Amino acid sequence: MNSIMYTNRISYLNNILDIYGSEIKRMLLQGDIYFVGGAIRDILNKSRESITDIDIVLENPIEVLKNLKKIAKFTTVVLDEDFGVYRVYFPEKNIYLDFSKLQGTNIVDDLERRDFTINAIAAKWSGNHFEIIDPFNGVKDINEKRIKTIKRKNLIDDPLRILRAFRFYAELGFGIEEKTLSYIRELKFLVNESAPERIKFELSKIFQSPQSHKTVKFMYDCGVIQEIFPFLSSYKGFFSGKRHIYDLWDHSLKTLENIEIFFQSKNFPIPLEEDLLYYELEKGFNFQTILKICALFHDVGKLFAFDEK
Numbered sequence: 001m002n003s004i005m006y007t008n009r010i011s012y013l014n015n016i017l018d019i020y021g022s023e024i025k026r027m028l029l030q031g032d033i034y035f036v037g038g039a040i041r042d043i044l045n046k047s048r049e050s051i052t053d054i055d056i057v058l059e060n061p062i063e064v065l066k067n068l069k070k071i072a073k074f075t076t077v078v079l080d081e082d083f084g085v086y087r088v089y090f091p092e093k094n095i096y097l098d099f100s101k102l103q104g105t106n107i108v109d110d111l112e113r114r115d116f117t118i119n120a121i122a123a124k125w126s127g128n129h130f131e132i133i134d135p136f137n138g139v140k141d142i143n144e145k146r147i148k149t150i151k152r153k154n155l156i157d158d159p160l161r162i163l164r165a166f167r168f169y170a171e172l173g174f175g176i177e178e179k180t181l182s183y184i185r186e187l188k189f190l191v192n193e194s195a196p197e198r199i200k201f202e203l204s205k206i207f208q209s210p211q212s213h214k215t216v217k218f219m220y221d222c223g224v225i226q227e228i229f230p231f232l233s234s235y236k237g238f239f240s241g242k243r244h245i246y247d248l249w250d251h252s253l254k255t256l257e258n259i260e261i262f263f264q265s266k267n268f269p270i271p272l273e274e275d276l277l278y279y280e281l282e283k284g285f286n287f288q289t290i291l292k293i294c295a296l297f298h299d300v301g302k303l304f305a306f307d308e309k
Helices: 002-009 011-017 022-028 038-046 061-069 106-113 138-143 152-157 160-172 180-191 196-208 212-223 232-235 248-265 287-297
Strands: 035-037 051-060 075-080 085-089 095-101 120-123 132-133 280-282
Touching: 002 011, 011 022, 011 038, 022 061, 022 180, 035 038, 035 106, 038 051, 038 138, 051 061, 061 085, 061 095, 106 120, 152 160, 152 180, 160 180, 160 196, 160 212, 160 232, 180 248, 196 287, 212 248, 248 287
Parallel strands: 051 095
Antiparallel strands: 035 051, 035 120, 075 085, 085 095, 120 132
8 A cells, every 4th residue: 555545545534523523623633633543544444434433642631621622512431540541422423532641752652552553553634634653564564454463562561452353353354463373372361361341342343243253263273262261172072972073162163153154144044033133232242243152152061961871
């Protein structure tokens, strides 16, 4: 992707900011304000048709929020007081902005602490266009569809990033770079140090992807999903009867794969209202997601109930 092409793509950010209104847009284009994270990645990758959430990094988010209050109605949620992270939700438009205090002495310091190169790209308004700040070649990795950590320490600082690698593998269809994979295999035991609700969120995103069975298999081969669900280690090599041609792990994975085939072909073996599949039971979990999770774990009782006789 040449520089002209990605400069043209990032100009689309102008159109997105228009949604927030001209006064808010004007404020967001003043001073040392950087647009970062998933929105920038997805604009460059053209992987989302609409973007309703934008991450913003700046020196003094509190001051900007005070000024923003003078021109707009919104609800503020403190996401992380220690790191100065605030979510601003605009209920009338059902969109939000995340403001984060700059970490380090400059934007490159801030980007260096992020999870993967594809998420360590910033855009800054330079007066008549957006300037791309890409110190770790994230644009190249987007173009080559590669998930690459900036450094090993970043996975240690926040082990949830191990799961996020597989989430992006599932959502974006990118491959995980070999050195990053070696770090993941080495550090996988740290995953459970993350808060359970954060683990749950990443897993929900993985199971929402249309071919989650491939991602789950990849996680198993790397030993990651067994860290979260240790009993899955016992699935491999466990045959629950003479009529089974697969061990319990392959059987469970095949069940997940087949239910995904049913969903995609819309040829489910029992009468089913399609709209019901997308009914959200709680944030991130609709009926389709729950059915896929049930497919993977449907035989867990066999480990305890199996009788060789």
